[in-house]
Amino acid sequence: MSTTEHLKQQAQHMKERIQEQAPNQRQLIGAVTIMTIIVLLTTVGGLLMGGLALGAAVLTPVFLFFSPVLVPVGTVLFIGIAGLLSAAGFTLAGFSSVRWLYQYFKGRHPVGSDKVDAAKNCIVDTASQLKERASVYVHGAQENVQRAKDQTVAAAT
Template identity: 35%
Template sequence: MADQHRGVIGGGGYGDRGGQEQQEKQPFMMTALKTVTAATAGGSMLVLSGLILAGTVIALTVATPVLVIFSPVLVPAAIALALMAAGFVTSGGLGVAALSVFSWMYKYLTGKHPPGADQLDHAKARLASKARDIKEAAQHRIDQAQAS
């Protein structure tokens, strides 16, 4: 009896499926709403891209005669501008590289131990060792030649 009263009062008895139906309808409604929103957004973007394409075609159609008339001037000017831009970019890049090398050298010479200083010291020691070995070998051969 108590179970029956709870079912009537709470509205959630054994045979009641009202809550499940609402839960099943809600995802369907959300899915439909998402679909409509996506279709609207996609359609508007498609329309905008079509308008931009049409505008580009019209602009090219209008500008083509002007470009053909001025092409003997525009093509060399474009080439010159491209070369100037490449020169400035190259100059800037090499300038930055030079500044970084000078900065590294300053740190190395002032004893601040920049990255790679160990490798440089090791290479310097190996080079000095090889130079010493070559000098000793040459001196040994000179001594042998003088003794003979």
């Protein structure tokens, strides 16, 4: 086999491999679509940044001129809105708590009622243990008082 034929075979083999790995029409359309979207988003982003810079340059002197009025108004609005939102949040929390308590006392077992029952049992157990300790302590103290009384009576006679 001559060198020319060998080179032709290698070229043919390379051409077949390139055609196998070449993207199909669907992949090509997808890539073009993605590139178009990227270019469009970059253009829109650039226009927005330019508009923001232009707006800031135009509105900064206006804000500086009206700032003695705008700052107190903004502060009052901020505090008022924060107060209203806080009141709404606390009201919602209160209604939720009352609803949960209503369901709990009606025996409907709302979420978390098992933990409340476990805590109640723990408190009852602790109270009974403290009651037992207190009765032992009081009984011991009464015995000590009686012994001291007996010793005082014995010492007095």
